[in-house]
Amino acid sequence: MEEKEVVIKNNRVNHGRNIRRTRENKGIGQTELAELVHLSQPTVSRYEMTRSIDKDMLLRFAQALKVPVEYLETLEEDAQTIVFQNNTITNTDNGTVASGAAVIEDLTQSPVINPIDKMVELYERLLKEEKDKVAALEKRVSELEKKYEGK
The missing domain is CATH 1.10.260.40 (lambda repressor-like DNA-binding domains)
Structure with missing residues (x-):
């Protein structure tokens, strides 16, 4: 080297x-x-x-x-974030351009991921899974109660 x-x-x-x-x-x-x-x-x-x-x-x-x-x-x-578009590089923090070889597309049209929305989505998915588990357990307990009531 x-x-x-x-x-x-x-x-x-x-x-x-x-x-x-x-x-x-x-x-x-x-x-x-x-x-x-x-x-x-x-x-x-x-x-x-x-x-x-x-x-x-x-x-x-x-x-x-x-x-x-x-x-x-x-x-x-x-x-923070670098976007590659048409061989042009834009630092989305301050809009600086490293190479002006192509037109930079409007970054406001790019999908923006909000971390809070992602956390809410994850929380809701986990909550649904927990509710499904509780419902399955309640169903199983109910089945077992019916089974043992008859004896």
């Missing part, structure tokens, strides 16, 4: 974590990525733990992951 000193202007950018995050979001394993960039899996693992990576190597990873190299170079560690 080449060790070139790369100066990152923004100390919240970590190239290796950006590669790993992008790879995981796309459902690609390290072995598969290693094949795409013609490196060994342990070498890819070391790159994913490296804070700053030279531009040529970032370009190889960006091409393999099908994202603009600027994305891997500039994505900050605390970025």
